[in-house]
Amino acid sequence: MRIVSGIQPTGNLHLGNYLGAIRNWVKMQDEVAQTGGECFFFLADLHAISMPHDPAELSANTRTMAAALLACGVDTTKSVLFNQARVPAHAELQWLLNGTARMGWLNRMTQFKDKSGKNREGASVALFTYPVLQAADVLLYQATHVPVGDDQKQHLELARDIAQKFNNDFCEEEAPVFTLPEPFIPPEAARIMSLRDGTAKMSKSDPSEMSRVNLSDDADTVMKKIKKAKTDPEPLPGEEKGLEGRAEALNLVSIFGALTGKSVADVLSEYGGQGFGAFKPALGELLVETLRPISERFNALRVDTPELDRQLATGAAKARDAASATLASTYDALGLLR
């Protein structure tokens, strides 16, 4: 088993990232360590330049996000942790795969449509070819499983399409260059929504800080954000179907379930009939308790820049090593002399 996943260092690590992805990275890291598999986790700093950015902020955020991942339990004695920019094979493989990816496939990517908005002509080329770099990220390491939230599903389907077409076009049937990666999307918490709008996903780029819980938020801030979270005036229903059309209520109940390992139905059997005046403080306290050890570790780790750089450089050396065979096979398969 090869587990590969990444996160953009473009803001704070929030509850959606944690419940949708990072928590599973840590679980898989521990399971995989016992079965002889390997995990590669990275800061997608190359992806981060697809949107307008401030260079000093990007370097600072890359280190801060690394500290946040370590605080969540990514363990560099079990997993390889690095930033993409230290492993040139990612950008190289992207170029090689650009010959296989089709314009039509990229034109269908919803993230490009969302992020470029009405300004398609002004969007960077990197934003358009972003999914090809993401395919390179996972194919480079022969990933078998990629733990992500639901919003990354389409990008992983594209990675599979690229791998399949490359194998068909350039490889003998019995010797494919690329493994087809399987997305691992958690059945619960695959899409945590904004605290201000139950129809928009919780996101690092939402201008409202009140829309998300950051893993670095202190207890008072967490309680305030949950108490101010948008809801409706009705009490919680006793059954799941009573949450239909109540996106904000469903989101808060789902977060509660994801934190306690309970289903939405179980949470409702406990809190059905109660109003948000009772439910929100319970959820807030649960969150504070979950986040306390993470934010304590994060605050201790984030200040040690030399140590973070050392850890990322060590991880990158391992990643470069692991990537070299697939990169060489790709050049060879394409007939490129080196």
Ligand code: TYM
């Ligand atoms: P990013 O940085 O937006 O998010 C990191 C991870 O968090 C998940 N996630 C969520 N899960 C549930 N609810 C939410 N509201 C929520 N918001 C984010 C994402 O699905 C993701 O798993 N393109 C990727 C980074 C990337 C990558 C890769 C991922 C680059 N290369 C290769 C996997 C494999 C991204 O921008 O994730």
